[in-house]
Every structure is written in structure tokens, then in C-alpha cells.
Amino acid sequence: MDWTEQVSFGGGAVDRMAAHRGEAEALLTRPGTRVLPMWRGRPLVEGADGAPRLVLLPADHALIDEASALRVLLGRPRGGAGSATEAVFAADLSGWHPESLVAGDGGPGRAGEDQRPPDVPGLPDDARFSDLRGMLASLGREDGSLAATARGILEWHRTHGFCATCGAPTLAAEGGWLRRCPSCGRQHFPRTDPVVIMLVTHGNSVLLGRSPHWPERMYSVLAGFMEPGETVADAVRREVEEEVGLRVGRVRMLASQPWPFPASLMIGCATEAAGRALALDPVEIEDALWLSREDLLDAFAGRHEKVAPPRKGAIAQHLLHMWLADGLD
Numbered sequence: 001m002d003w004t005e006q007v008s009f010g011g012g013a014v015d016r017m018a019a020h021r022g023e024a025e026a027l028l029t030r031p032g033t034r035v036l037p038m039w040r041g042r043p044l045v046e047g048a049d050g051a052p053r054l055v056l057l058p059a060d061h062a063l064i065d066e067a068s069a070l071r072v073l074l075g076r077p078r079g080g081a082g083s084a085t086e087a088v089f090a091a092d093l094s095g096w097h098p099e100s101l102v103a104g105d106g107g108p109g110r111a112g113e114d115q116r117p118p119d120v121p122g123l124p125d126d127a128r129f130s131d132l133r134g135m136l137a138s139l140g141r142e143d144g145s146l147a148a149t150a151r152g153i154l155e156w157h158r159t160h161g162f163c164a165t166c167g168a169p170t171l172a173a174e175g176g177w178l179r180r181c182p183s184c185g186r187q188h189f190p191r192t193d194p195v196v197i198m199l200v201t202h203g204n205s206v207l208l209g210r211s212p213h214w215p216e217r218m219y220s221v222l223a224g225f226m227e228p229g230e231t232v233a234d235a236v237r238r239e240v241e242e243e244v245g246l247r248v249g250r251v252r253m254l255a256s257q258p259w260p261f262p263a264s265l266m267i268g269c270a271t272e273a274a275g276r277a278l279a280l281d282p283v284e285i286e287d288a289l290w291l292s293r294e295d296l297l298d299a300f301a302g303r304h305e306k307v308a309p310p311r312k313g314a315i316a317q318h319l320l321h322m323w324l325a326d327g328l329d
């Protein structure tokens with residue numbers, strides 16, 4: 001089974017049109033081009049809560065006039081209802097200050113509240129800027145891929161306005177996939193930070209842990225950022241040993257998931273622990289425990305006394321489901 005097809009934001013749903021980035025300005029004037037409005041990392045959506053769809057607007061729509069000047073070429077949905085769309089761009093409305101502001105980003109695992117867009121003509125009645133993590137399992141594949149790309153790339157632009165070499169302001173180019181420094185000539189490309197996320201098993205049990213600031217009862221598989229000079233397997237071994245004091249055997253890579261919160265690529269792995277005795281790093285891990293398959297089934301069903309069901313659509317949930325189904329190979 002190709003697992004990457006199953007995780008939210010998984011690959012293949014969007015043609016990223018990399019060869020057309022140099023002609024982005026001309027593409028913006030085409031009648032079949034659409035623009036996805038983003039506000040502080042949230043895409044504009046419409047439709048029922050359980051089945052949201054992106055709101056894609058013509059490039060000259062009144063709402064798009066409120067965005068900053070940057071337009072990033074996201075690509076073209078490969079098929080289905082989006083096939084009439086020539087290209088989709090992202091536009092950033094984060095500079096807009098609503099009169100009544102929603103609570104904002106609640107952090108990992110917590111969806112923020114929806115924000116109504118500015119009152120301009122030509123928007124669906126139920127249009128709202130909605131938290132992407134809250135829509136992991138409900139956005140369609142094409143929409144999920146477009147929105148994840150938009151969130152990641154706009155956040156990169158927001159935080160990379162100055163040259164890391166000489167400090168001068170940089171300018172976006174290539175349809176938003178490059179920033180150039182006019183002072184020293186250096187080119188800056190969007191970055192992705194790899195994270196290893198690993199299913200650590202021992203016999204009929206799997207290891208779950210929780211960080212100090214997570215929502216109550218939220219447990220997940222261990223994860224951590226890779227460091228320069230490491231292979232994926234090196235990073236898995238180091239993180240598991242640092243966080244819970246376990247030694248592990250062979251490391252297998254199973255799947256990956258773009259995770260633009262703000263710029264990660266989750267690399268899903270599986271490995272077997274040499275033993276069960278845990279020595280927790282109290283800074284990173286508040287608690288860790290071994291769950292049997294039966295315990296994990298209870299957790300997924302919402303019946304476990306200590307562990308809440310993992311969030312739908314995240315790679316951690318897929319890794320755990322595959323382990324339950326014995327389908328890791």
C-alpha cells in the first residue's frame with residue numbers, strides 16, 4: 001500500500017507547475033486563474049463543518065484587493081471539479097485587522113475558532129478563515145494539498161524578508177518560490193525542516209508519550225527534529241534515547257507527510273525497542289507509557305482512562321492504525 005496517498009496533505013493531488021513559475025505574472029491575468037485567500041495561516045473555506053471546500057476567487061476579486069502584493073503560484077489541481085482551473089495562487093490577507101478578532105491559534109492539536117472575512121461583495125454566505133489542523137480529515141485531497149502549500153510558503157515569506165547573509169531586504173521572484181537579495185545577490189529558497197516521527201514497539205506494545213504543554217490526555221508517538229549530519233535512522237535512535245532512554249534496533253521508513261506548522265516534513269518510521277524500562281527526559285516528556293494493541297483500540301474508541309484518541313489525519317494516527325492492522329511491511 002502506498003501510504004503517502006492516505007495521509008492528509010499527501011502527494012500527487014496538485015501539479016505544482018514548477019516549469020511555469022517564471023511566467024507567474026502572465027498566468028495571473030488568465031481567466032481560468034484563481035486565488036486562494038489566506039489569513040494568518042488559515043485558508044478561506046465554505047460549506048458544512050464536516051465537508052469544507054476552499055474558496056477560490058478570481059484574481060481581481062474585491063477580497064484579493066485587500067491582500068499584500070505577493071502572489072505565490074501553488075499549481076493546478078490534477079482533476080475532478082478543479083479541472084477548469086488553469087492555475088491557483090495564494091494571497092496573504094494577514095495584514096487585515098478584523099474589528100472582532102477570534103481567539104487565534106491554540107497551538108498543537110487545538111483548532112482555533114473561525115474568522116469571518118471582510119465584508120465585500122461576491123463571497124459565499126458561510127465563507128470563513130478556518131484553522132487547517134481542524135480540517136485535517138475533512139478537506140479533500142486537492143484542497144488539503146493547496147492549503148498546506150499556501151500555509152507553508154506564506155509563513156516562509158513572512159519570516160524571510162531579510163537576507164541571512166547581509167541583512168538587506170529581499171525580493172520575491174519565480175512565482176513566490178525564491179527570494180533574491182538585491183544587495184549581495186544571494187538567492188534564498190523556501191526551507192522545510194525534517195522531523196522524524198517513530199512508532200517504537202516492543203512485542204505487543206507501542207510506546208506513546210506526551211509533552212508538557214499538550215492538551216489534556218493527548219498522547220502520541222515520539223518525534224523530534226533532525227540535526228545536520230544525521231541520517232533518518234540516526235535521528236530516530238538519538239531522539240528515542242534522549243527522550244525515553246531506550247535503545248532501538250533497525251529503523252524502517254514508512255511514509256511522510258508535509259506538516260506546515262510552520263515548516264515541517266514528518267518522516268514516519270518504525271523501530272523495535274530492546275527493552276521496556278523508561279528513563280524520561282523531564283524537559284521534553286511529561287509522561288510515556290506502553291500500550292498494548294487492546295489498550296490502543298480502547299483509546300481509538302475513546303474508552304481509555306488515560307489516553308484520548310489521536311487526531312484524525314495526522315501521520316501519527318496512520319502509523320498507529322497500520323500497526324494495529326499489522327500492516328507495516
Ligand SMILES: [Zn+2]
Nearest residue numbers: 163166181184
Ligand atoms: Zn544579501
